[in-house]
Amino acid sequence: MKxxxxxxxxxxxxxxxxxxxxxxxxxxxxxxxxxxCVLITIAAITLSMQAITxxxxxxxxxxxxxxxxxxxxRVQVVESKYLIYLLLSIxxxxxxxxxxxIASLLKQSFDINELLIYFCLAIIISLLPxxxxxxxxxxFDQEKSIMGTVLSYIVTSGLFAGLIFLxxxxxxxxxxxxxxxxxxxxFSVVVFTLxxxxxxxxxxxxxx
Amino acid sequence: xxxxxLVVKGLKKKYRDFxxxxxxxxxxxxMIVGLIGENGAGKSTTINAILGLIKKDAGTISILGKKxxxxxxxxxxxxxxxxxxxxxxxxxSARKLNNVLKNIYSTWDENRYFSLLQKMSxxxxxxxxxxSKGMKMKLSIAVALSHHSKLLxxxxxxxxLDPVVRDDILDMFLDFVQxxxxxxxxxxxxxxxxxxVADYIVFIHKGKVVFSKPKDELKYQYGIIKCGAxxxxxxxxxxxxxxxxxxxxxxxxxxxxxxxxxxxxKAVIDPATIDEIMLLYVKGEMK
Numbered sequence: 104m105k106x107x108x109x110x111x112x113x114x115x116x117x118x119x120x121x122x123x124x125x126x127x128x129x130x131x132x133x134x135x136x137x138x139x140c141v142l143i144t145i146a147a148i149t150l151s152m153q154a155i156t157x158x159x160x161x162x163x164x165x166x167x168x169x170x171x172x173x174x175x176x177r178v179q180v181v182e183s184k185y186l187i188y189l190l191l192s193i194x195x196x197x198x199x200x201x202x203x204x205i206a207s208l209l210k211q212s213f214d215i216n217e218l219l220i221y222f223c224l225a226i227i228i229s230l231l232p233x234x235x236x237x238x239x240x241x242x243f244d245q246e247k248s249i250m251g252t253v254l255s256y257i258v259t260s261g262l263f264a265g266l267i268f269l270x271x272x273x274x275x276x277x278x279x280x281x282x283x284x285x286x287x288x289x290f291s292v293v294v295f296t297l298x299x300x301x302x303x304x305x306x307x308x309x310x311x
Numbered sequence: 312x313x314x315x316x317l318v319v320k321g322l323k324k325k326y327r328d329f330x331x332x333x334x335x336x337x338x339x340x341x342m343i344v345g346l347i348g349e350n351g352a353g354k355s356t357t358i359n360a361i362l363g364l365i366k367k368d369a370g371t372i373s374i375l376g377k378k379x380x381x382x383x384x385x386x387x388x389x390x391x392x393x394x395x396x397x398x399x400x401x402x403x404s405a406r407k408l409n410n411v412l413k414n415i416y417s418t419w420d421e422n423r424y425f426s427l428l429q430k431m432s433x434x435x436x437x438x439x440x441x442x443s444k445g446m447k448m449k450l451s452i453a454v455a456l457s458h459h460s461k462l463l464x465x466x467x468x469x470x471x472l473d474p475v476v477r478d479d480i481l482d483m484f485l486d487f488v489q490x491x492x493x494x495x496x497x498x499x500x501x502x503x504x505x506x507x508v509a510d511y512i513v514f515i516h517k518g519k520v521v522f523s524k525p526k527d528e529l530k531y532q533y534g535i536i537k538c539g540a541x542x543x544x545x546x547x548x549x550x551x552x553x554x555x556x557x558x559x560x561x562x563x564x565x566x567x568x569x570x571x572x573x574x575x576x577k578a579v580i581d582p583a584t585i586d587e588i589m590l591l592y593v594k595g596e597m598k
Contacts (some may be wrong), residue, residue, distance in 0.1 A: 106414030111402060113411070117402040160400060169398040172362050173415050174384035310365040 107183040115153045139206035140221035143199030147225040150195035168311050170245035177307035185299040194230040197201035223284035231259040231290040234298035241306045316340050316462045316494035322370035331356045336513045336523045341491035345505030348515035358466045387411035388418045391455025395467035398445040401440035416458040424457035445476035465497040469504050481508050502585040528583040533583040534568020555595035564591045
């Protein structure tokens with residue numbers, strides 16, 4: 104497993120400059136328009152998506168075939184993608200929190216409530232789509248996998264909207280937005296964990 | 312009798328438009344076995360099934376004495392695999408690849424890897440995406456030889472390479488089997504390469520093994536009778552393996568050209584190359 108993670112580290116490190124440009128291009132504008140805390144979600148998405156990109160890269164370079172012949176189980180190969188996805192999400196969230204904190208201090212407008220909401224949103228928007236897009240990237244070719252990723256964000260938005268609609272019956276969503284985000288974030292962690300537990304075994308049995 | 316490094320028995324895999332049907336062959340230790348056949352004949356499917364990349368429908372595969380359900384990391388450490396083209400992430404360099412693979416293969420030999428890179432004149436710090444096709448192939452072979460493999464499995468490893476690089480690679484294969492515990496399965500449609508190095512030839516056509524024979528038997532015993540219609544009619548049909556009619560003559564493949572020469576002294580009987588044998592099986596008619 105360590106070797107697989109070292110490989111992912113090298114591949115992702117190679118695209119860091121591009122990621123930084125994307126992060127600055129999208130993040131700076133939105134940070135001014137909405138809130139510096141939005142950087143937490145952007146950093147989480149930008150970094151975690153790299154794990155999906157590595158799955159497609161593995162296919163185009165035939166590493167997926169080669170790795171299946173290595174002295175590591177195919178379950179471990181799939182699990183390494185879940186692990187790298189999680190690590191990148193955590194790194195993205197941590198980086199986002201630090202940058203958000205610095206930006207808020209500079210703007211002298213720090214709001215802990217807002218930071219927590221975006222923190223939860225970052226968990227939702229990275230883990231929930233990841234639980235769908237990782238298996239999609241293994242099963243489908245590049246084109247369909249991109250559709251799977253888009254679909255995973257649509258499903259995430261739908262679930263979030265559905266949950267707000269459901270909770271509306273019991274509470275005022277705007278007054279309890281942090282609680283709603285917290286519940287959805289916890290739900291995302293559960294779904295991602297279930298995907299991690301259930302998919303690797305099934306995916307490892309597929310023909311390459 | 313020599314032990315077998317690989318035993319494939321009754322291998323079946325069915326796709327919608329192709330079936331690998333009852334494929335069986337062995338690789339004795341210390342031997343190079345060439346898997347030949349036209350494109351789409353089933354060579355890669357066979358190799359994929361051996362490597363466990365696809366699920367077989369039936370049959371058994373034993374690698375280095377272990378059946379397929381017993382193949383563990385210990386056995387995988389001893390199998391070197393080379394696929395056509397590049398096998399590695401293109402953003403890595405040969406040095407970074409070393410850092411990856413030394414954490415995967417428990418038998419990884421860093422010194423051997425770097426000495427092979429030097430021997431093959433491969434740069435250590437250049438990204439793989441900047442390598443030529445020949446360099447990528449050499450790198451794959453360097454990797455396959457750097458973890459003390461006992462069995463090399465190569466799928467079209469020499470295709471698309473220039474004759475000089477191909478010759479270098481074939482020399483490496485011959486070096487590898489100097490140790491009688493080492494064996495190679497190499498699939499190729501460049502039969503001239505296999506004629507140089509293979510000990511046995513397994514010919515697959517339309518998903519079936521047509522023959523699995525020692526190369527020398529094919530080279531020194533098989534022959535092609537080139538004759539006219541009258542002489543063709545006179546040939547005992549039992550002796551014909553395959554034949555085809557060319558513009559002005561018949562080409563007839565026989566298994567024993569010395570016996571055929573004695574029996575038909577006036578006939579012109581040439582030694583058959585593996586290419587010609589394959590062509591007659593594929594494009595000719597069977598008796």
